[in-house]
Amino acid sequence: MKILVVYYSMYGHVLQMAQAVLEGVKEVAGVDAVFRRVREFEDIERDIPQHEHALAVWNRQRDIPVCTLEDLKDADGYVFGTPTRYGNMTAQMKRLFDSTAKLWLEGAFEGKPAGVFTSTATAHGGQETTPLTMMPPLLHLGMIVVGVPYSTPGMLHAEGRGGTPYGASTMAGSRNELQPAPEDLAIARALGRRVAEVTKKLRG
Numbered sequence: 240m241k242i243l244v245v246y247y248s249m250y251g252h253v254l255q256m257a258q259a260v261l262e263g264v265k266e267v268a269g270v271d272a273v274f275r276r277v278r279e280f281e282d283i284e285r286d287i288p289q290h291e292h293a294l295a296v297w298n299r300q301r302d303i304p305v306c307t308l309e310d311l312k313d314a315d316g317y318v319f320g321t322p323t324r325y326g327n328m329t330a331q332m333k334r335l336f337d338s339t340a341k342l343w344l345e346g347a348f349e350g351k352p353a354g355v356f357t358s359t360a361t362a363h364g365g366q367e368t369t370p371l372t373m374m375p376p377l378l379h380l381g382m383i384v385v386g387v388p389y390s391t392p393g394m395l396h397a398e399g400r401g402g403t404p405y406g407a408s409t410m411a412g413s414r415n416e417l418q419p420a421p422e423d424l425a426i427a428r429a430l431g432r433r434v435a436e437v438t439k440k441l442r443g
């Protein structure tokens with residue numbers, strides 16, 4: 240049984256969250272974790288060397304395989320992660336969803352559990368809207384959406400950090416200067432574990 244963790248990250252916050260999700264998936268026995276990044280746009284890839292921080296992050300992830308339609312088809316469960324762009328998912332992640340028409344026609348995603356995670360610059364910049372607006376494509380494709388219940392440690396708080404019932408999240412700061420809080424990473428791990436456990440129950 241395969242759980243696909245697929246993410247996009249420019250400045251490394253979602254990459255760290257994705258690695259935490261992956262750890263959570265791997266905690267569940269009898270499940271294979273597959274780690275993929277979303278393909279970058281060619282023009283952005285060309286410009287990356289001009290930005291020191293983005294280049295350092297790029298060098299950390301360039302060898303992670305790009306997610307293909309085969310990867311999507313083969314998986315039994317999914318966790319999708321993207322930073323926010325104007326309160327919504329990135330175009331890079333949206334391009335991946337928009338490339339699935341053939342799989343949608345085949346019903347390849349139907350009955351498969353999926354969770355989401357994100358990063359925003361600020362507290363009110365898309366912590367809720369980004370995971371929520373990622374959900375319509377998941378539902379169109381027939382996936383079963385898995386959230387983060389409030390019984391998860393670190394969820395009930397009023398601090399300047401992530402953790403939403405719609406998906407795991409973190410806050411990068413307006414200059415991407417923050418790091419994911421330990422609680423954000425723990426919630427990301429819990430999400431990975433939960434998607435893997437639900438997938439095992441539904442498809443094991």
Ligand SMILES: Cc1cc2nc3c(=O)[nH]c(=O)nc-3n(C[C@H](O)[C@H](O)[C@H](O)COP(=O)(O)O)c2cc1C
Binds near residue numbers: 248250252327
């Ligand atoms: C074009 C653009 C739009 C963005 N829009 C938002 C936004 O609406 N709200 C917000 O909080 N952050 C916004 N950000 C900041 C990113 O979400 C932030 O850099 C990201 O969460 C960092 O994740 P990463 O390190 O994985 O790339 C935007 C960034 C860019 C480049």
